[in-house]
Amino acid sequence: MSSGDERDGGRGEGAPPEQLALIRESVRKAEVPRAKPRTWRGAALAKELPVARVLVDKGVLHLDRYFDYAVPEELDAEAQPGVRVRVRFGAGRGRVRDGRREGGGLIDGFLVERVAETDYSGPLAALAQVVSPEPVLSEELLGLARAVADRYAGSLADVLQLAVPPRSARAEQRPSPAPLPPPAVPEVGSWARYEHGGAFLEALASGGSPRAVWNALPGGEWSEEIARVVGATLASGRGALVVLPDGRAVARVDAALTALLGQGRHAVLTADAGPEKRYREWLAVRRGSVRAVVGTRAAMFAPVRDLGLVVLWDDGDDSHSEPHAPQPHAREVLLLRAAQDKCGFLLGSWSCTVEAAQLVETGWARPLVASREQVRGAAPLVRTVGDGDLARDEAARAARLPTLAWQAVRDGLRQGPVLVQVPRRGYVPRMACANCRAPARCRHCSGPLEGQEGVDALKCGWCGQEEAAWHCPECGGFRLRAQVVGARRTAEELGRAFPAVPVRTSGREHVLDTVPGAPALVVSTPGAEPVAEGGYAAALLLDGWAMLGRPDLRAGEDALRRWIAAAALVRPQGAGGTVVVVAEPTLRPVQALVRWDPVGHAVRELSERAELGFPPVSRMAAVSGPPEGVAAFLGAVELPGEAEVLGPVPLPVTAVRGARRVGAPPVGERWERALIRVPPGRGAALAAALKAAQAARMARGGVGGEVAVRVRVDPPDIG
Incomplete structure (x- = not known):
């Protein structure tokens, strides 16, 4: 960890150079030159600051600037910076700051500032309406949004659509609760397992801004540990923001915060809450009634007052990447916030991404890790089954379940539930020629052909057309084999192999949050693994080659992250926990899993990418x-x-x-x-x-x- 105050004397100069450059550029763009006053045709204008600069809600790059409008006297009191307004855009009613007129009709926008003069040579149109007197766009949020837009080559209006939730009049009319006094500094708790863990909490509680990359120990304590760093930040009189990959993780941290600090000290921002409740919670944060926020990706823009800490859990998860323009990543947004607000930063995960390793290597953040003795005591035993083992294993060739995995399942079921991770959902997601191994493709669109449960015909995964008479265009063969077997098919096979054991599945269609601690087989796709009461007795990680063989720069990193996320739910080795991974044991990600060394894997990946000029170095x-x-x-x-x-x-x-x-x-x-x-x-x-x-x-x-x-x-x- 490292303190921002100690490194740069409070000026923010210890931040990554590109983050600082974006913040400074956003400040420069806000400095608009003034010109002589202009007149407006119509009713009386506001006596002071009669010109409003408005950001219109048109997310196109060539209109990514402010527009000047006149402020009528009757709107003077409500037309304050940060409120939502409606304006007449185009047809001579509004204007672009370089004089160009485009568009037409009434559109929404944000009033950015009030000024005394405009440099536009013609008459200004008036603000048509103040939608609400509630100021929702602060200077801090505007500066952050501008920095994000500049970093991702996007428009400011697009970023604000992500940052400010849609308005709910009923939510605005409800008063927010009075803010609670700062809580007491929480105990160190399980942070004592980490080197410098206690020092990290102490720095936050004393008003410092430490920055750390946290490699969490396996098990379920991570949510309680996040709650403790939030509590330490609140105890210093500052706010905290926690961004998590999905609603299940949010629910765990929400429960941990409530148990540690009580009700009313934090807001939960997720899409599942519904627009009115989410906006009501957002307003409570904006008004300063609540100083802590826990949420999914959209919460990265939450307007927390006096921000003292930002936390991101599992930054390698795909859900942290926003699919809407300009497609920012939550990690980069929180890095910008840490630079802009000079606050603490904590990036945590069971695994470690290359970007996280780069933050440590550059000295911007410090590692927050446990000793090897602590790691060995918390991690399960990991065993491997490679291609050579499968070739010599008659059981593996017949049932796709190696003997070692079979024994691990059998022994694990005597102690509790067993987790089986399958790379793909569905029944038989991908098929190939049994002779030459060429992928089976659709004749209409060249999409992948998939097997169907209880049906002989294949079906295209892209266009949906069925193929009942497939033959291989490469060798002419008619026999097919499964490239990857899906979760439903795996559950079916395991049900036949262990007929007296209940089989549960967890995937996209139905994701389980928890499962009982009784013996059962739990078949899950990556990322959908439920938490077992008391931990899983064993876990099987099947078809490792399917994740490692992807033609992607991040294939090894992603495979290791998904394996560790599943293995972290298994009991420690001392309690009999065992993990069997079906993948070639000589490969680097597999070795990193066996040694439980995701940090070492990320550091080596970073070194290789630096030599090749690949991101995140470039x-x-x-x-x-x-x-x-x-x-x-x-x-x-x-x-x-x-x-x-x-x-x-x-x-x-x-x-x-x-x-x-x-x-x-x-x-x-x-x-x-x-x-x-x-x-x-x-x-x-x-x-x-x-x-x-x-x-x-x-x-x-x-x-x-x-x-x-x-x-x-x-x-x-x-x-």
Whole structure:
């Protein structure tokens, strides 16, 4: 851990350089030059500060600026900075700060500031309406949103759509509770298991701003440990923000905070709460009635007063990456907040991402880890089954369950529940030719053919058409084999193998939160593993090659993270806990799991990526679209001199069951993608260049046959 106050004397200079650059740039953009006063045709204007600068809710890059409007006298009292307003946009009623007029009709917006003068030469339109006198956009939130927009080459209006929830009039009318006094400093508790754990809590309680990357010990204590660091921050009179990957994790931390601090000290922000309740909780935070927030991805923008600590759990989880423009990642947003507010920072996980390792290597954060003795005492025994073992194992060839795994299940069921992790949901998600192993593809759209429960015909995973007479175009064979067996099929096989044992499944359609401690088989997809009372007696991690074999830079890191997340739910080795992973034991992620050393794996990955110039050491952006659109964009963008363009290369069609994934090409349309890479310290320049090029193309409105392209900074998949 490290204290921001000690490192930079309270000036924030110890923050990552790119984070500071974005904050300073957002401040510079807010400094708008003044010009001589102008008049307005209509009713009487406000006597003081008659000009309102408004950010209109049009998330297009070429309109990513403020508009000036006149403030009528009757709206003077309510038209204060931060409120929602409605304005007439276009047709001579509003204006763009460079004089261009676009759009039309009444649209929503935020009143950013009131000024005495405007530099617009023509008459200004008046504010049409103050939607609510509730100030929802503070200067701090506006600065954060601008920094996020600049980092991800997006528009400020798009970021504010993510940051400020939709209005609920009934929620605004309800008064928020009075703030509670700071609680007592909590005991160190299980933080004593970590080197410098007690010092971290002490620094927070005394008003310091330590920054740490926390490698949590396996088990269920992590939620209580997060509650204790929040309690220590509240005891110092400051606020705290915790962002978690899903509602199940939020519920655990919510329960831990309530048990430690009591009711009324924290707000819960999740989409499951419904729009009115969520907005009511958000308002309580904005008004200062509540100083602590626990929530999922959208809570990363929560307007916590006097922010003293931001916490992110499991930053490698895909759910922390926002699918809507400009697609920010919660980790990067919280890093910006830590730099802007000079507050504490805690990045925790059972595993360790390469980005987390980079924060430690650069000295911006310090490691918060347990000793090897503590790790060995808390982790289960991990055993491996490799390809050589499977080839010699008759039981594995017949039933897909190696003898070692069979014995682990049998022994584990004598003591309690056994977890079985399967990489894919469904029945038989992927099929291949039994002779040449070529993937079975649909004749209509080239999508993957899947097996169906109780049906002989195959079905395409993309277009949904059935295939009853498949043959291999490579070798002419007619026999099929399963590439990956899904969770339902695995549950069916295990049910036959252990007929007297109940079998439960947990996956996308139905995710279990907890299971009893009685003997049972629990088949789960990664990320959906329920918590067992007293911990699992054993766990099987099947088909490891399916996760390790993905053509993705993060394949090994993601596989290790998912394995450790499942194994962390198993009892310690001293209590008989055993994990069997079916994967080649010589591979680096498998060895890291056996040694329970995710930090060492992340450090080695970071070193290799530094040599190859891959993220996070370099900054990267993806430009995707039809070939002519990508070529036109690359020809027009003014990239930094150090930028390197990789590609473009064809993109595979990845639409699923008729619905297009974010960033994926439409079914049947050929797309390409180019990657643009810049060295460390040039990410802000790359984002600015991409944003300017996209804004210019949008301003032209597709004139000259231009084709739209998609730009994403820090793409999660560059495989």
